[in-house]
Amino acid sequence: MRAASRTGEHPFDWTDPGTWDAALDGVHALYLVQLNGSRLVRPFVDNALRHGVRRIVLASGRGLDDPDYIRGNGDIRNAALDSEAAVRDSGLEWTISRPGWFAQTFTEGIYADAVRAGELRLPAGDGAASFLDADDVAAVVVAALTGDDHVGRTYELSGPRAVTLTEVAATLSEITGRAIRYVPLSRPEYVAELVRQGVSGKDVEAFANVAESLRLRKDAHVSDGVQRALGRAPRTFAAAIQGVEAVIDPPVRQGR
Numbered sequence: 001m002r003a004a005s006r007t008g009e010h011p012f013d014w015t016d017p018g019t020w021d022a023a024l025d026g027v028h029a030l031y032l033v034q035l036n037g038s039r040l041v042r043p044f045v046d047n048a049l050r051h052g053v054r055r056i057v058l059a060s061g062r063g064l065d066d067p068d069y070i071r072g073n074g075d076i077r078n079a080a081l082d083s084e085a086a087v088r089d090s091g092l093e094w095t096i097s098r099p100g101w102f103a104q105t106f107t108e109g110i111y112a113d114a115v116r117a118g119e120l121r122l123p124a125g126d127g128a129a130s131f132l133d134a135d136d137v138a139a140v141v142v143a144a145l146t147g148d149d150h151v152g153r154t155y156e157l158s159g160p161r162a163v164t165l166t167e168v169a170a171t172l173s174e175i176t177g178r179a180i181r182y183v184p185l186s187r188p189e190y191v192a193e194l195v196r197q198g199v200s201g202k203d204v205e206a207f208a209n210v211a212e213s214l215r216l217r218k219d220a221h222v223s224d225g226v227q228r229a230l231g232r233a234p235r236t237f238a239a240a241i242q243g244v245e246a247v248i249d250p251p252v253r254q255g256r
């Protein structure tokens with residue numbers, strides 16, 4: 001197995017096609033995480049064919065069929081749809097993974113710092129999502145790379161039920177033994193906080209739109225992809241973040 005990215009053992013940069021050939025050399029099956037908003041999957045797949053790649057699993061996302069899934073996300077959505085079409089039309093054995101929100105968003109992703117600070121301050125009302133264990137995504141990808149039952153399938157992946165942000169905070173508090181609360185903000189309040197933190201104008205709107213999709217429960221429905229691909233139910237939010245103390249504790253301790 002070979003993991004390739006800008007900082008990994010095998011250097012690969014989407015934005016530098018000069019790094020593509022080395023990453024593909026000797027590869028038969030490939031898991032591709034696209035660079036959001038770029039149109040690079042199509043030329044990359046052409047390269048993969050020349051290198052003798054036979055199978056490709058593409059990381060995509062839920063909500064691509066809904067133009068209003070995340071406001072202002074049109075360019076990213078259109079690029080992802082083009083990536084999916086490139087893979088489906090490639091002649092390779094293909095599988096597409098369409099995950100929703102990762103549970104690890106709160107422990108390693110964009111909201112991890114807020115969790116470390118003890119307050120999840122978001123303009124998300126009583127929003128919810130069917131948060132998904134990133135390990136379940138990995139298990140589906142491994143199954144698709146190594147087994148023959150997943151060829152030509154698109155898997156929409158979610159956790160087992162919708163979880164509100166209040167429940168997220170309560171579960172994080174329970175598991176870590178620390179007070180972590182969800183504080184609903186208005187959009188203007190959230191925007192003002194991000195601006196004070198030095199986030200740039202374009203990113204401020206993007207963050208606010210992502211939180212809005214939580215408020216509107218755009219990703220709260222449940223999909224059957226984990227069950228279909230693995231023959232078992234997806235892991236719960238609480239199970240996904242077990243052991244999270246190790247991830248969120250150290251920086252807080254340093255500041256105590």
Ligand SMILES: NC(=O)c1ccc[n+]([C@@H]2O[C@H](COP(=O)([O-])OP(=O)(O)OC[C@H]3O[C@@H](n4cnc5c(N)ncnc54)[C@H](OP(=O)(O)O)[C@@H]3O)[C@@H](O)[C@H]2O)c1
Nearest residue numbers: 005006007008012013014015034060061099100101102105
């Ligand atoms: N987080 C979620 O809840 C969620 C839900 C559904 C779908 N997704 C999608 O899943 C994908 C991964 O999400 P994530 O949250 O795991 O993202 P992430 O934490 O930002 O990971 C991005 C990875 O891509 C690599 N990377 C970044 N720029 C690169 C470049 N120019 N060339 C090569 N590699 C590059 C990074 O490694 P290096 O720094 O070493 O290059 C890193 O390992 C994204 O497409 C995202 O839209 C995420």
